[in-house]
Every structure is written in structure tokens, then in C-alpha cells.
Amino acid sequence: MPNAFEIDCALIKAHFQTQLDPGKRRCVSQIDSWESVYLVKFFWGSPKFFSKEDDLLGNTRIVTESGLVKKYIDPLDRKNNIANLRGRKAALPKSASVQRWNKEKHLYWVEINELHARYYWGCRKYFQSESEESEKTLAAFTVLGLEPNATVRDVKKSFRELAMRFHPDRGGNQENFEFLKENYEKVIRYLHATETTQAEVLQQR
Numbered sequence: 300m301p302n303a304f305e306i307d308c309a310l311i312k313a314h315f316q317t318q319l320d321p322g323k324r325r326c327v328s329q330i331d332s333w334e335s336v337y338l339v340k341f342f343w344g345s346p347k348f349f350s351k352e353d354d355l356l357g358n359t360r361i362v363t364e365s366g367l368v369k370k371y372i373d374p375l376d377r378k379n380n381i382a383n384l385r386g387r388k389a390a391l392p393k394s395a396s397v398q399r400w401n402k403e404k405h406l407y408w409v410e411i412n413e414l415h416a417r418y419y420w421g422c423r424k425y426f427q428s429e430s431e432e433s434e435k436t437l438a439a440f441t442v443l444g445l446e447p448n449a450t451v452r453d454v455k456k457s458f459r460e461l462a463m464r465f466h467p468d469r470g471g472n473q474e475n476f477e478f479l480k481e482n483y484e485k486v487i488r489y490l491h492a493t494e495t496t497q498a499e500v501l502q503q504r
Contacts, residue, residue: 304332311339311349317416321409326400342400359438391411411472414465417442436489439482451490458483 312327325341332338369428404426421441425434443457458479465471465479 301319307337307351311337314414315341315347315418315493317338317419319414319416319420321413326405326408326413343405376392411475412474414442414482417444419481420479436485439489441487442479442482445460445486449486451487454490455487493498 309328311330315325315327318324322425325344327339328342329340330337331340336349337351338346339349340346344454418438418441421438422434424441424472425437439445440449443449443454445453445457449457462476463469465476467473
């Protein structure tokens with residue numbers, strides 16, 4: 300079981316990874332703790348202070364289910380790169396060096412985390428919905444860039460546009476594309492179920 304500090308770290312990392320403005324997202328490399336403040340360091344960008352009295356975004360379940368706890372740190376596997384380089388140091392030319400985090404890698408990382416960031420904010424937006432399942436379904440609309448009042452036509456159009464961007468054959472990430480498809484199918488099932496329910500109500504009248 301994670302302790303309170305680990306939970307707070309996960310929430311802080313999710314906070315910086317999932318800013319609505321992609322340009323403000325940061326990948327956290329380390330968090331240091333003092334009596335009343337956290338010092339948050341990033342792979343790229345200036346460090347920030349984060350008060351322990353601040354709202355730490357409240358809910359660990361949302362962070363975990365949006366896949367952020369597994370991804371928030373070291374997205375380009377920098378630690379393993381370092382270990383591998385140390386392990387075969389003699390075989391490497393002197394010019395070889397560890398891949399360093401820079402703005403280009405950061406922008407790439409921001410792009411591949413876009414859909415999970417949308418899902419995270421969708422879960423937060425609909426956190427007070429009827430049930431956990433309802434919350435996940437409504438968050439799926441957010442992944443597609445839509446509101447819950449969208450039509451099937453809207454959903455299909457949005458999915459086609461996003462599929463063009465995230466499909467592996469067009470340079471996208473396979474995991475992202477699968478995540479997109481999963482949320483698209485969830486939304487379509489929800490809309491069909493809603494239409495069926497509405498039809499049944501009309502028949503009873």
C-alpha cells in the first residue's frame with residue numbers, strides 16, 4: 300500500500316502532467332518534502348514549490364484509472380538508459396552519452412500523453428456523477444473532445460479526425476490509438492443505450 304507521501308507525489312505529478320494547456324505540462328523527475336512544502340523538480344523547466352496546504356486534486360482513484368501513476372515519471376526510460384550505458388561502458392565510444400531531456404523530447408512526451416490527460420480532466424469534471432461507471436463514460440466524451448449531449452454523428456466525426464492523428468500507420472502511438480478506440484466504443488454503446496431507453500419510454504406513453 301502506498302503511504303501518504305507517495306499518494307501526494309502521484310497527485311502532484313498528475314497535476315503537472317495533465318495541465319489543460321499542453322504547453323504547461325511538465326514531467327516530474329523528483330519531489331523533495333519539507334515540513335510545509337514540496338519542491339517539485341522537472342526533467343525540463345524550472346522547479347516549483349507546492350504547498351502541502353494546497354488541494355492535491357483530491358482523488359487517487361482518478362489518477363490511477365487514467366493511467367497516470369504508471370506514466371508520470373521517466374516516460375523515455377531515462378533511468379534504464381543510464382543503467383544500460385553504465386553496464387556496457389567499455390563498448391561505447393567516448394562520444395556516447397545518455398539521452399538528455401530537452402524541449403523537443405518534452406513536446407513529444409506532451410503529445411503522446413494527450414488522450415490520457417483529457418480522460419483525467421474528464422474524470423475530475425464528472426466526479427460527482429451518478430456512479431463510477433457513469434463518470435468513466437462521461438469522461439470518454441472528453442477524450443473525443445465532446446460534451447455528453449453530442450450525437451452519434453458528432454462522435455463518429457470526432458473519432459475519424461482523431462484516428463487520422465493517432466493511428467500508428469500515420470506515425471501515432473499504438474497504445475494511444477487503442478485507448479482512443481476503447482473510449483469511442485464506450486461512447487457509442489452509451490448513446491445507443493440512451494436511444495433505446497428513450498424509445499421504450501415513448502412506447503409506454
